[in-house]
Amino acid sequence: MELIEKIQLGQIRAIAKAITLIENNTEEKEKLIDALHPFTGNAYVIGVTGPPGAGKSTIVDRFIQFERDRGKKIAVIAVDPSSPFSGGAILGDRLRMQTHATDRGVFIRSMASRGHLGGISTGTSGAIKVFDAAGFDTIILETIGVGQTEVEVIEMADLILLTLVPGMGDEIQAMKAGIMEIADLFLVNKSDLDGADRLKSEIEYMLMLGSGMNEEAIPPIKMASAKNNTGTEELYISIFERLNLFKESGLLANRRKIRIQKEIEHIFASKLKEILYTRLNMKENINLWIERVYNREIRPYTFVNEKMMELKKENVL
Amino acid sequence: MDKKIRIVIAKPGLDGHDRGAKYIARALKDAGYEVIYTGIRQTPESIVATAIQEDVDFVGLSLLSGAHNELFPRVVNLLKEQEAGDIIVFGGGVIPEEDLGFLEKRGIQAIFRPGAPISDVISFIKSKTGSTAA
Numbered sequence: 145m146e147l148i149e150k151i152q153l154g155q156i157r158a159i160a161k162a163i164t165l166i167e168n169n170t171e172e173k174e175k176l177i178d179a180l181h182p183f184t185g186n187a188y189v190i191g192v193t194g195p196p197g198a199g200k201s202t203i204v205d206r207f208i209q210f211e212r213d214r215g216k217k218i219a220v221i222a223v224d225p226s227s228p229f230s231g232g233a234i235l236g237d238r239l240r241m242q243t244h245a246t247d248r249g250v251f252i253r254s255m256a257s258r259g260h261l262g263g264i265s266t267g268t269s270g271a272i273k274v275f276d277a278a279g280f281d282t283i284i285l286e287t288i289g290v291g292q293t294e295v296e297v298i299e300m301a302d303l304i305l306l307t308l309v310p311g312m313g314d315e316i317q318a319m320k321a322g323i324m325e326i327a328d329l330f331l332v333n334k335s336d337l338d339g340a341d342r343l344k345s346e347i348e349y350m351l352m353l354g355s356g357m358n359e360e361a362i363p364p365i366k367m368a369s370a371k372n373n374t375g376t377e378e379l380y381i382s383i384f385e386r387l388n389l390f391k392e393s394g395l396l397a398n399r400r401k402i403r404i405q406k407e408i409e410h411i412f413a414s415k416l417k418e419i420l421y422t423r424l425n426m427k428e429n430i431n432l433w434i435e436r437v438y439n440r441e442i443r444p445y446t447f448v449n450e451k452m453m454e455l456k457k458e459n460v461l
Numbered sequence: 462m463d464k465k466i467r468i469v470i471a472k473p474g475l476d477g478h479d480r481g482a483k484y485i486a487r488a489l490k491d492a493g494y495e496v497i498y499t500g501i502r503q504t505p506e507s508i509v510a511t512a513i514q515e516d517v518d519f520v521g522l523s524l525l526s527g528a529h530n531e532l533f534p535r536v537v538n539l540l541k542e543q544e545a546g547d548i549i550v551f552g553g554g555v556i557p558e559e560d561l562g563f564l565e566k567r568g569i570q571a572i573f574r575p576g577a578p579i580s581d582v583i584s585f586i587k588s589k590t591g592s593t594a595a
Contacts, residue, residue: 156513160513229491230493233490234486238497251514258463
């Protein structure tokens with residue numbers, strides 16, 4: 145495939161088009177992803193997550209500079225929510241990264257969540273593969289502003305940076321499960337604001353509660369002000385120290401295998417669903433079935449089990 | 462296949478009046494389009510790089526400084542130079558009527574002047590995409 149060669153050469157338009165093919169779920173998607181696969185597995189994928197307004201995009205903008213200072217090529221995938229009403233979206237993360245727009249060693253791609261609820265979008269994993277095969281050293285995945293349970297970034301990233309800001313007070317407590325558990329590194333951003341130190345100790349306290357962990361397993365907590373660019377380079381360096389640690393301990397390989405497991409499961413599930421829905425004539429029949437369940441004529445499990453038995457008899461399953 | 466129309470809304474030049482650009486960005490979002498918003502004071506080079514990386518179908522330029530006759534055609538030319546001449550460029554802002562012909566000749570496919578209803582912009586986009594879906 146000609147497109148694959150162009151991607152490997154790092155041609156910008158080819159990379160951009162490939163991501164669109166994947167994001168739009170076109171027929172070419174499967175072949176494209178499979179053709180890319182042998183050339184992937186080289187880039188580090190760093191997930192940057194945190195609540196809205198925590199400064200994720202500004203931090204990413206700083207990282208781009210640090211990577212470029214070291215001569216590395218970096219790609220950014222920035223996800224923003226799609227409107228549940230119109231399906232449209234305003235993708236504004238790159239607003240804070242536009243100083244790098246014309247740098248050919250930097251590729252920024254905005255993605256709308258398109259109904260996906262885990263803080264990323266359906267095309268994200270494919271876009272990561274495109275960038276990986278195109279020879280980018282580092283890929284940053286910036287999630288939408290998350291609440292507590294949008295933790296799907298863990299299925300994509302080698303390392304997760306959770307960006308928090310002071311002023312959330314006791315909400316930290318409420319975040320004990322979910323998002324707080326997936327962080328490999330905490331950042332207290334806007335460290336010049338009141339309450340930054342307190343936030344740091346709250347996170348420390350929370351992490352100690354989850355102990356039984358040995359001390360090295362506890363994620364570091366860094367303080368920085370992305371806007372004033374203080375503490376940011378130290379944070380950047382500690383991210384790569386941590387990644388090296390993960391690599392040596394085998395954790396990185398482990399995570400990547402789990403990612404592959406999820407991918408295979410996902411492909412099976414969607415293929416199976418496709419077969420099933422086609423055989424059931426889902427589109428035509430679903431409204432009728434809804435009515436019958438709504439009117440209490442049939443029961444959901446009994447009904448579905450009967451349908452499954454029929455398919456089994458027809459040797460579909 | 463779940464094709465979405467993607468549009469960059471950008472402000473070239475030096476004026477910082479972005480209310481119009483933000484208004485249109487929001488209206489296009491409400492019409493179901495994915496809008497990439499770049500903010501103010503963008504060079505034609507950065508707008509074109511953005512359009513290509515984001516693989517958009519349209520670039521909408523908003524400008525109130527009076528430099529439209531230089532900056533709008535520059536965006537069109539840069540797109541062509543980078544083999545992205547298929548991306549459709551339109552513009553808006555305080556643009557005198559006598560400039561419309563010139564801009565059209567230079568490849569800006571539509572200009573929306575003050576007071577133009579948002580429905581005009583949406584009809585234009587629809588006419589170019591040949592579909593009613595966003």
